[in-house]
Structure formats: C-alpha cells, structure tokens
Amino acid sequence: MTSVPTWRAxxxxxxxxxxxxxxxxxxxxxxxxxxLILTAHEWQGGWAQTQxxxxxxxxxxxxxxxxxxxxxxxQREHRRGTRELLRSAPRTRLARTLTAALPTxxxxxxAALAASAGALLACWPYTSAGGPVFSAVFADAxxxxxxSLFGHVAGAVLRWRLTAPVLALCTPFAELLPxxxxxxxxxxxxxxxPATPMLQTSIPVWWQPLATIVWVGGLGAAAILLYAxxxxxxxLLPLAAALVAATVLVQGSEHAWRPDxxxxxxxxxxxxxxxxxxxxxxxxxxxxxxxxxxGLTARLEGVENTHVRLxxxxxxMMQAHVTTQGGTHIPERDPDxxxxxxxxxxxxxxxxxxxxxxxxxxxxxxxxxxxEAIWCEARRKDMEVHRIDxxxxxxxxxxxxxxxxxxxxxxxxxxxxxxxxPGDREALAAVLxxxxxxxxxxxxxxLSEYFASARGCESTRVPAL
Amino acid sequence: MTGTGARVMGLTVTHRRAIALDSVDxxxxxxxxxxxxxxxxxxxxxxxxxxxxxxxxxxxxxLLGQDxxxxxxxxxxxxxxxxLPQEFGFYPGFTVREFVAYVAWLKEMxxxxxxxxxxxxxxxxxxxxxxxxxVKTLSGGMVRRVGIAQAIVNEPDLLLLDEPTTGLDPEQRVxxxxxxxxxxxxxxxxxxxxxxxxxxxxxxxVTLMESGRVAFRGTTAELRELGEATPHDAPDGTVSPIERxxxxxxxxxxxxxxxxxTAPDTGSGSGSKAGR
Numbered sequence: 066m067t068s069v070p071t072w073r074a075x076x077x078x079x080x081x082x083x084x085x086x087x088x089x090x091x092x093x094x095x096x097x098x099x100x101l102i103l104t105a106h107e108w109q110g111g112w113a114q115t116q117x118x119x120x121x122x123x124x125x126x127x128x129x130x131x132x133x134x135x136x137x138x139x140q141r142e143h144r145r146g147t148r149e150l151l152r153s154a155p156r157t158r159l160a161r162t163l164t165a166a167l168p169t170x171x172x173x174x175x176a177a178l179a180a181s182a183g184a185l186l187a188c189w190p191y192t193s194a195g196g197p198v199f200s201a202v203f204a205d206a207x208x209x210x211x212x213s214l215f216g217h218v219a220g221a222v223l224r225w226r227l228t229a230p231v232l233a234l235c236t237p238f239a240e241l242l243p244x245x246x247x248x249x250x251x252x253x254x255x256x257x258x259p260a261t262p263m264l265q266t267s268i269p270v271w272w273q274p275l276a277t278i279v280w281v282g283g284l285g286a287a288a289i290l291l292y293a294x295x296x297x298x299x300x301l302l303p304l305a306a307a308l309v310a311a312t313v314l315v316q317g318s319e320h321a322w323r324p325d326x327x328x329x330x331x332x333x334x335x336x337x338x339x340x341x342x343x344x345x346x347x348x349x350x351x352x353x354x355x356x357x358x359x360g361l362t363a364r365l366e367g368v369e370n371t372h373v374r375l376x377x378x379x380x381x382m383m384q385a386h387v388t389t390q391g392g393t394h395i396p397e398r399d400p401d402x403x404x405x406x407x408x409x410x411x412x413x414x415x416x417x418x419x420x421x422x423x424x425x426x427x428x429x430x431x432x433x434x435x436x437e438a439i440w441c442e443a444r445r446k447d448m449e450v451h452r453i454d455x456x457x458x459x460x461x462x463x464x465x466x467x468x469x470x471x472x473x474x475x476x477x478x479x480x481x482x483x484x485x486x487p488g489d490r491e492a493l494a495a496v497l498x499x500x501x502x503x504x505x506x507x508x509x510x511x512l513s514e515y516f517a518s519a520r521g522c523e524s525t526r527v528p529a530l
Numbered sequence: 531m532t533g534t535g536a537r538v539m540g541l542t543v544t545h546r547r548a549i550a551l552d553s554v555d556x557x558x559x560x561x562x563x564x565x566x567x568x569x570x571x572x573x574x575x576x577x578x579x580x581x582x583x584x585x586x587x588x589x590x591x592x593l594l595g596q597d598x599x600x601x602x603x604x605x606x607x608x609x610x611x612x613x614l615p616q617e618f619g620f621y622p623g624f625t626v627r628e629f630v631a632y633v634a635w636l637k638e639m640x641x642x643x644x645x646x647x648x649x650x651x652x653x654x655x656x657x658x659x660x661x662x663x664x665v666k667t668l669s670g671g672m673v674r675r676v677g678i679a680q681a682i683v684n685e686p687d688l689l690l691l692d693e694p695t696t697g698l699d700p701e702q703r704v705x706x707x708x709x710x711x712x713x714x715x716x717x718x719x720x721x722x723x724x725x726x727x728x729x730x731x732x733x734x735x736v737t738l739m740e741s742g743r744v745a746f747r748g749t750t751a752e753l754r755e756l757g758e759a760t761p762h763d764a765p766d767g768t769v770s771p772i773e774r775x776x777x778x779x780x781x782x783x784x785x786x787x788x789x790x791x792t793a794p795d796t797g798s799g800s801g802s803k804a805g806r
Contacts, residue, residue: 075641076632083623083664146619150680152583153615154636155608162638293599 070320080168084141089134090172093209096126097180107412110191111326113346114315116201117267119181119445123205125237125378127180131173133233137215138169138221141229162293166217170285174210191418193349204274210420211285212236215303217289217507255280255311267322274363276321282365283307328383331376337362342375343408344383349418350408361431361461370516372403375430379407400520405430431461434519441522450524452489457515458498499530534594535559535718536580536688541589543575543742550575552742553589562714564729564750565722566776567739573722574616577692577740580720581613594687609638612686616693616722618677622666626657626676635682651683654709656702670697678706682713689719695728707732730754730772738779745783753779781801 080086082238100122101108108114142148142165181202188197219232283303290300314321330345334355341358343350344389355362358375365371381404406429408415420426435458444450458464503511511528535558541628544550551572565573578584579591594610596603620629627648634644652661655675660668665676674697681689691710695703695726710732713719721733729736729750738746746753750772757775 076628076635079624079628079632083625083628084621141621142619145621146617147621148619149578149581149583149615149617150613150619150633151636153581153608153611153613154633155605155638156636164635 068096076164080164081171085134085138086168086172089169090176093127093173093176094128096130097122097177101180102183103526105187106416109188110415110418111411112188112197115184115188116197119184119202120205121521123177123209127173127177127209129233129236131209131213132216132236133229135166135169135216136175136220136229136232138165140224141165143224148321157295159293159295159491162289163165164288168216169217170210170213173213175204177206187206193347195346200271200274201269204277207278208281211281214285215288218292221292253371255314268325269322273321279305279310280314283310290384298465310331310371321416324383328380329387331380338365339372342374342376344377344380347408350415353420354408357420357426358430361427361490364461368516369513371434373401375405377407377409378404379409403433405433422465427462428464431458434461442520446525448525452496453527454494456493456500459497496530533667534687535591539590540578541591542587543579543584543780544587545575549742554744556737556744558718558720560718561735562710562719562721562733562739564736565720565739566729566736568724571739573739573744575692577720581690582608605607609684610687612681612684612689614677614681614691614694614766618674618675620665620676623664625662625664626652627661629676630680630683634683637684639684647683651679654682654703655679671699671702674698675702687717689713689717694721695723695725726776727770730770738776740780740783746779769786
C-alpha cells in the first residue's frame with residue numbers, strides 16, 4: 066500500500082478540485098475580468114471608482130453566477146443518482162451538504178477576491194494617496210459566497226433542470242428588492258446591489274462591512290441549516306444573527322458611511338499664483354495640473370485682483386456635503402477661491418494618472434477665471450465688454466477647439482448662438498490682438514484692472530481695450 | 531455491535547400504493563445469500579429497506595442485531611453497512627481513489643484508516659492500475675467495480691449488492707464471484723440478481739421472490755436438486771439445473787398461490803421451501 070496523507074483522502078479536497086466548483090470559480094473570474102479590463106481606463110487610478118465598479122460587477126454579474134453554480138451543485142445528487150448511496154450512509158445530511166456546497170462558495174468568493182485583488186493592484190500604480198477599503202472587498206466577496214449557498218439549497222430542493230439559469234436571471238432583481246420604491250429606507254442598507262455614488266464619495270465605518278457579512282452570511286447559513294440540519298431549530302441561530310445585523314444596518318444607516326477624509330483634504334501648490342489645489346485623494350495629479358496650467362499661471366504672473374486659489378470642485382462638493390450634512394449645495398463662497406474641474410473624475414478628465422486633455426483643462430480653468438463676467442447678463446448684453454471677457458479667456462488659455470478668431474463656438478459666443486453680428490469674429494480677433502500686442506507691464510496693469518471688474522456685473526468698470 | 535446479518539419480520543413495503551413486499555419474514559446470517567426473482571418480485575424493495583434508504587410500511591427490521599427505528603442505532607448500523615444500489619450513481623470528475631474515499635468518509639471511517647482502506651478495496655476489485663483515473667474515463671464494467679469497491683471499503687458486516695454483475699464481462703464476473711465468496715466468510719452478503727448462475731457460483735443460500743412474497747428459501751444445492759428433479763423439455767445443456775430449479779420453484783409457487791389447498795409455506799419465515 067502506498068502511503069497517502071490523510072488530508073488527501075478527505076472529500077473536501079476532491080470537491081474543491083473536481084466537479085463544478087473550480088469551473089464556477091473560473092467562470093466568476095472571467096465574467097469579472099472582462100468588464101474590468103474593458104473599462105480599465107474608467108477606474109485605474111481611483112480607489113473609489115475601482116471599488117464602486119467592483120461592487121457593481123460583483124453583485125450584478127458574479128452573484129447571479131454564484132447562485133446558478135450553487136444551484137447546479139445542489140442538484141448534483143439528483144442528477145448523478147447518488148441520493149440512494151448517500152442516504153444509506155451515517156454521515157449527516159448537514160455534513161454532506163456542507164462538503165458539497167462550501168467548495169462552490171469558496172471558489173466563487175475566492176474568484177471574486179482574486180478579481181478584486183487584480184483590479185486593486187492594477188489601480189495602485191496610478192494612485193497617489195489613500196487605499197482600498199479592504200473590509201468592503203471582503204464583504205462583497207462574502208456576499209457572493211453566501212449567495213452560492215442559497216443557490217445550493219434551492220438546487221437541492223427544486224429539481225427542475227432550468228432552476229439554475231432562472232435563479233441567475235432573478236438574482237439581480239432579488240438583490241434590488243430592498244431598494245425598490247416601497248422600501249422605506251433610502252440608503253438601501255440591506256441590499257448588496259450597487260451603491261456606486263455612496264462608494265465614490267464615502268467609505269464605510271468599521272462595522273458596516275462586518276454587519277453586512279453577518280447579514281448575508283447569516284441568511285446563507287440559516288438556509289443551509291434549515292435544509293440540512295437534523296435539528297432544524299439550529300437554523301434559527303444564524304437567522305437571528307442575520308436579523309440583528311439587519312437591524313444594526315437599518316438603524317445605523319445614517320452613520321454607516323462617512324466621507325472619505327482624504328477627499329475632504331486639499332493638496333496645494335502655493336509656488337504659483339493663483340495657488341492650485343487638487344483633491345487630497347489625488348495629490349499625485351498636482352504636477353500634471355500645474356503643467357497643464359503653466360501657460361495660464363505664467364500669463365497671470367504679477368497680475369493682481371485674481372483669485373488666490375484654484376480648488377478642485379470635487380473637494381468643494383465633498384466639503385459642502387459634510388457641512389450641510391448630506392446636502393449638495395455649494396457652501397458660502399470664498400471670494401478668493403475659484404473652483405476648477407476635478408481631477409477626481411477618473412475615466413473622464415483623468416485616465417491612468419494623466420489629464421486626458423490638458424489644453425481643454427487649461428481653457429476650462431481660464432473660463433472659470435473670467436466665467437463670472439462671461440455669464441453675467443449685464444456684461445453679455447454689452448457686446449464690447451463681452452468681447453473683452455472672451456478675449457481674456459482666449460489669451461489665458463487658447464481654445465483647443467480652434468484658433469482664435471476662427472472657431473469660437475466653444476466659448477458660447479452670443480453672436481454665433483444668438484444670431485449676433487456677422488463681423489463679431491473679426492472684432493474679437495482684433496481685441497485679442499490688441500491684448501497680445503501690449504507690453505508685459507502694460508498688460509499686467511490692464512489685466513489687474515480687468516480682474517478687479519471681473520467679479521462684478523458692472524460693464525462700466527471693465528477697462529477699455 | 532454484537533448481532534450479525536439481517537432479520538425482517540412481517541415486512542411490508544408499498545410503492546405508489548402497490549404492495550412491493552407483502553408481510554415477509556426473512557433472516558440472513560453470515561455467508562453469501564442470493565436473492566433471485568423476476569422483475570418486480572420485490573428484490574430491490576427488500577434490499578432498499580435493508581440498506582435503510584426506504585422505510586417499510588409495516589413490520590420490523592433488525593440489522594446486525596439492532597432495531598432500525600431509532601436514529602442512533604440506524605447510524606451505528608450504517609457504519610457497518612456496504613451497499614451497491616441497482617442504479618449506481620457516481621461523480622464522474624472524481625478519481626476512483628477520491629470517490630471510494632468519499633464513500634469511506636460517508637461511512638464515518640476513521641480518517642487515518644481511509645487511505646489504506648481505499649487502496650485495499652480498489653485492489654480487491656482489480657482496479658489498482660486505474661486508481662487515480664477519473665471515473666468518467668472508465669468502462670461500464672469498471673464503473674461497476676468501483677461501485678463494488680465503495681461497498682466494501684469499510685469491510686462491512688452486512689453487504690447489500692443489487693444487481694452487482696450488470697456490465698461485468700465473464701472474466702470479471704468470475705473474479706467477482708470469488709470476491710463474494712471471500713467476503714462472505716466473515717459477514718452477511720445479500721446479492722440481488724436475476725442471473726441464476728451468479729447464485730449458483732457464489733451463494734450458499736438462495737431466496738426466490740415473486741410478487742412481494744418468498745417463493746423459495748434454501749441452499750443453492752437444494753434449488754439445483756429441485757431443478758434436476760423437475761422434468762424439462764429443453765435440450766440438455768442449454769438450461770442449467772439451477773435455472774431449471776428457479777423456473778420450477780416459481781411455477782410451484784404460482785400454482786400454490788392459485789390453489790390455497792396446496793399453498794406452500796411461503797413468506798412465513800426462513801427455511802421455507804417451495805412445494806415442500
């Protein structure tokens with residue numbers, strides 16, 4: 066007789082290596098990998114975006130697959146005709162069920178963890194601050210495993226061959242049940258379905274993932290025990306734990322998430338004027354933004370009356386969210402602070418730690434600087450003043466959509482949009498030429514005077530050009 | 531566990547309102563017992579009750595000296611039971627070693643003894659060279675041998691085999707009968723089969739069943755004698771004495787069932803012999 070280690074003879078090893086469990090794990094890995102790879106540019110570089118997407122694909126794609134895999138495994142005894150043999154054995158149904166069901170749960174949740182780890186690793190090189198919320202990753206993977214246990218019990222009870230695909234199709238809707246309009250709690254604390262906005266702006270407090278695991282895992286354990294335990298009353302224990310966790314989640318829903326402290330901070334460069342401040346969650350973007358705005362800040366050197374600081378709008382919104390306790394109103398304006406486009410919008414303005422269009426970013430920032438004047442109705446009606454506002458914007462950062470005087474559509478030119486004078490383009494180009502033709506000192510003085518007027522609507526205060 | 535074999539008293543089994551076993555009294559001691567009978571005779575119903583997978587509608591079942599009504603005793607007996615169902619289900623992705631080990635685990639064998647017990651069982655059925663092959667790669671006969679290996683992995687005190695030779699080729703059948711004889715020296719083996727030659731070659735005792743009742747009980751030699759004593763119209767050599775005995779016993783049982791005056795003492799306990 067050859068000596069085989071005891072652990073090799075244990076059926077859990079065979080169940081883990083054979084049958085449908087490894088295939089289920091591979092399938093989960095594939096269905097997670099495909100959307101993650103296809104949308105990599107939308108999340109690489111942002112922990113929040115990565116985790117929000119992970120939650121979305123885990124609950125919408127991996128969970129239904131795990132339910133179907135569990136169901137398929139649960140139907141195995143019936144499909145393979147082994148019930149007769151199993152029923153003649155003394156090993157309890159609970160032990161048999163756990164041995165058959167846990168490998169699928171382990172493989173599917175393991176695949177979910179592996180995909181999550183891969184995504185977080187792929188995200189990491191492009192991030193500069195913070196880190197993932199690991200407890201949320203484990204809670205989501207645990208949810209996938211727990212749902213496979215539900216599937217197993219359903220498969221063991223329902224012998225219909227199409228039970229697995231039907232359950233897979235129903236799972237996303239079942240996950241959304243707690244968030245439908247009849248559900249009285251708006252923050253969907255009991256639903257594993259995506260809470261993308263929540264994950265993008267907030268992080269869970271320590272007990273939230275723990276309570277979620279107990280809630281979903283408790284239900285899964287209760288299903289297994291109520292189905293397989295000799296004393297089914299034991300199933301009430303995990304059920305009670307799940308209900309307690311659910312109560313904690315519902316009662317504490319207002320305090321289960323907190324704003325990401327990093328996103329509330331600012332990472333500033335005060336070596337330039339105006340100072341440039343990006344979200345504290347993306348301090349690594351500061352050199353990129355400074356480079357994009359280098360032309361603008363160079364042209365504003367020595368100019369007075371400009372804003373002191375350009376601040377990432379995402380940070381300002383987050384700050385507003387905190388100060389208004391959940392509201393989204395912009396807080397009272399700081400006259401020295403001007404908001405600019407956010408570098409936290411990974412996948413839009415920023416892809417893998419790079420601005421997608423630095424020229425557009427600079428032009429948008431220039432628009433913000435002159436924006437109050439441009440959108441002021443009184444100044445818009447005065448074509449000459451409005452032309453000056455637009456010329457200053459173009460001077461600070463050229464419109465990437467076209468050369469000056471050739472394409473002003475991006476500026477929202479009233480002449481083009483509102484049917485203004487046909488000669489407006491030429492007039493605007495002439496104003497811009499005059500501004501460019503000024504000596505440096507003269508232009509600084511003029512711009513200082515202009516920015517003194519740019520915060521108001523009085524067109525009479527705009528210096529002539 | 532002190533008792534041996536199996537004993538049923540007044541056993542009645544119903545299947546979809548039809549009576550599969552009609553108040554049968556039987557006992558099986560150490561040795562190989564053949565369970566013969568035509569399709570629908572109640573052989574599988576009896577085996578399933580003895581395997582504790584089907585509950586009787588009436589009567590009493592004692593296995594290895596234990597009454598089967600209590601859960602604790604039932605579990606104790608199941609540890610000492612070997613069972614090959616008529617429809618042997620298996621997990622095709624498992625290797626032979628893994629599947630037999632799985633059944634050993636089901637039978638709550640001590641973990642430290644499983645590995646050796648598995649190899650011993652697989653060796654006894656002649657599959658040692660395929661022990662690490664997946665079951666799905668095996669031929670039908672080999673799968674049947676896997677079924678036998680799983681049934682004997684715990685060296686049972688009561689071995690129940692339902693149509694075990696189905697799918698085996700003649701050589702494998704010969705080997706299997708030798709295995710049965712070897713196992714039967716130490717425990718009670720009950721073999722349900724429709725092949726009289728299996729019984730002739732491997733069994734010491736034979737129970738012939740028909741329509742849920744016992745048509746004949748006795749030794750294999752007695753059944754053979756009955757066959758030899760019965761006139762037949764088949765050419766010599768085409769029908770074996772044991773097959774003639776099988777046919778004769780069935781005919782006698784049927785005749786007695788129709789004529790209450792000559793009814794044999796069937797279904798009333800061990801030792802009954804058709805027509806006597």
